[in-house]
Amino acid sequence: MKNKAILQICSTCNSAAVKKNPERLATERPEGEQLLKAVEALVVADEALCGKLSVQPARCMSGCTRSCVAALMDASKYQFVIGELDSSAERVDDLVAFARSYVEAEDGLPEWRLRPQHIRKNTLARLHPVPSIPSTES
Template structure:
């Protein structure tokens, strides 16, 4: 049985071009917010993911030099932090494909070669599954 997964998207991330122009920074919608909307639409349209992937907005994931940043996590699965994303169709497709393979992988570890190239090259961290139980025994 597949566990539902959570995709957290930093909604405050901005692209390098926007960061370098203070006027744009003050007036434009953050790139992370655009990515969030684009991914929500893509997941809703994907019958394999709709209901299996929860999309959440996150505020600043502290990886501003690698923005836009997302985290993908689920109970008893590896967790990923991926950066260098944007709201372009290619990046949204990459992210949705990766999320789909993540949901389908029992341990949340899709085969490396099966991950979209952009995801492979821009994975910031892969964290081991969080222990489901803690023991206070010494």
């Protein structure tokens, strides 16, 4: 059975635009929480992702200078940390499109030029798949 990919979204993040407006910080849900809800709604409705991607909240991913932050992972694939996200329709579509291509790519490495431009420019890290640990049992 194949692993289910995981998309974690920092639910406590606020984008730079929100941070510049203290009134919004006091009255609105965090931008990351809004992003999480918008992405969840699209993933549930996407046949290519349904059952293949779990969207999960994460509390502070320490990417505050590049927030909002999300991480896309699967133990057998490359893993990505992406920043400069927000809950706008464009960013939500970018993240879901990238998640779709990630799930479809056997190694989790979608072709660079096919990734949404915002994702290409705001990938903070690409981690290699988790290596197998040799068994010490004989």
